[in-house]
Amino acid sequence: MQRQETYFIIREDTTTNSMKEFLSNIVADIGNTRIKWGRCEQGKVVEAISLPPEDFEAWYEQRTKWQSKLPHRCSWTIAGVQPAWRDTLIQWVESQGESVRKIDTFKQLNVTLAVDNPNRVGLDRLFNALAAREEFPNRPAIIVDAGTAITVDLVDDKGVFQGGSILPGLGLMSKALNAYTALLPLVEIPDHPEELPLPGKNTAQAIQTGIYWQAVGGVAYICDRMNRLTNKEAVVIITGGNGLKLNAGLKISTQVRPFLTLEGIRMTAEKHS
Template sequence: MTPDVVADVGNSRLKWGRCQPGRIAEMVSLPLDDPQSWEEQRRRWRLPQPCHWAIASVNPPAAERFRRWLQSHGEAAYLFENPALLPLHLGVDQPREVGWDRLLNAVAAHCLAAPAPAVIIALGTAMTVDVVDGQGVFRGGAILPGPRLLADALHRHTALLPYLDVSELPAVVAPGTNTGDAILAGIRAALVGGALLLLHHYADHFPAPWVFLTGGALGDLAQWNFGGRFRGTRHVPALTLEGLRIAAESLPDPPPSEAPPSSAASEKPTIPLS
């Protein structure tokens, strides 16, 4: 199938990507439950009628509300529910329990990196650090609390530490000279240190991988280069949406509801790297 728009329904935001041949031409982040803003964005993009959508979500109730809204407007909406339909091998214990954002990031990263392995650092509500090998097998990864969750936990589970609204990786570097800066420096050290530890662990097992960075909470991590053990570092803000576009384009038209496990994509679609 060839989607006109792809939609990633997250836990806090709804992201749309307007598709052109071989790439996401434009992306936008919208409120999760605001049909008026959705309608305004449809008009702003002057989408074709009817419009073909591909949807993936880590938030099934919100995804179903959004799909019903699209169908009420006469749109064709396909919701990914079976990970076996992805152009990716799944080398994990329980494929259906892996978040769609992680799987789609792996689809896009493999298309960019193959035949080299790829490590994906995605930082938002949570931080995930995942790996896909050079044959297109998703090997799993690690999930850590993101900056907002870390700040909230410190406040909720102590008597005196203040609440800090931390929307992205803090820029404060230790030692912090006051309580607030000490919290921010600790959050930074936990996330950056965790990412570095995992990167080097993966590189021991999957030599010379590419590193891909994505997510709205990256802060200055988006500009990092992780050094000589890695082929290079790429910041791809639309990585999840690119993976969704690639996955949708790998399906027949109309797409099936179920299929046997698919193999890795054989070609590398063009994806802008920044």
Template sequence: MTPDVVVDIGNTRMKWGRCEGGRVAEVLRLPHDEPAVWDAELAKLPPPKSAPCRWAVASVNPPACERFVAWAGSHGTVAVFTSPAELPLRVNVDEPAKVGLDRLFGAVAAKSMVAPGTPAITVDVGTAVTVNVIDADGVFQGGTIFPGPRLMGRALHEHTAKLPLIDLGEVPAAGPPGRNTADAIEAGIAAAVQGGVGLLVERLAARYPRPRLFITGGARGALSQHGFRGVEHVTEVPELTLEGIRIAAGALP
């Protein structure tokens, strides 16, 4: 299947990737529950709205996915990924069926961007932060998951009596010391994400030497500018998950 549009439905929003020339050429960020917005954006995309559109869809949000697929089915053909077994990727973890597909699509894309025999590490910063590794044989070997910056800020507010809500859409650039409570929270969250990712990357690089590092996710901020030990090269790829969906769709019959 050669998709016209690939769709990544996340926890808080969805992304469309318009495919052209064997790559994701344009990315749109859209709400979960506004079909009128979807109609308007579809009308702007080639092929014209009157022509059937080939959609490839992946999701970590089943209710939102169900709503979108029902809509997309009236505008063309839809391939929905539901299982790791459908991806062109070997997965070596305890329960492959329970791995989030967003993590695996990032691995599919990263695998396609490295030379044979080169490990890869992916970092995706969104509602959660995931750090995953693909070994030198192209096998997904698992990774780690911890809260993203927005979740950290909300947890501090909701589980303390006086700390204010600091709603962070991305990893902040703030550094210590914070001269007020809000700045102190931002600096702490920045250190938690930067330090956590940095430590995990360093440990993975010690086990899988000389990896390439790929950073993605709408909340990544300036994370790619943080120094990472043990990696060959750091690449920021905003459309990493969408590229993985495109590659996986291309492997379908």
């Protein structure tokens, strides 16, 4: 259902009495496996939580947990790459009597794209680009977001989104091996997969190490190739639910930013409403 109306809590800046900002109290990033909520305070995402999609009970519980740290009636900004789940959350938030702003097109973001079809790029990739540019201005950035899929994107030193690569995530690779073979079990990638013995000594270890080092190796290779395209050394930023796991195996120097996508959503709501 399309909702036209959006409401904002407008904070008057009492020092100048002329500036008005649109502030979100909660930002939400709807992924393909989980949804992430970020609690914002004084122009920053200060806390984030990963929640199941379409689970009103879990949402209510989390909203209640945050009640003491938030205004009675919150202002939300919601975006993501799973439109049906996104709209379910929007409707739920509205049913709770809170206000929602939706970001659903790249045109709402202050990002220039050098790609064939800007409309098709997942907004999570663009929020990452925006947040990276804000933190590392005038420096090329390579952003690795390890979730359901793994994306490796290049933002040039002028802040232009130059595109990137999309790889299957760790969970998807595991599911694919299980679904399309007779003998391979479904295995979880454990914490600290970089410590697993290589060569693997059983089927599970063989799958775990294969998936893990394929992802690490692929990401490292793409980062190296992208870095050769830039005139200045790029900063490599890691984010996403599996970001820490991936980072543990990467030999290159990186910056881990768990809230990168949520920060990009917060900035978009604040600056370009």
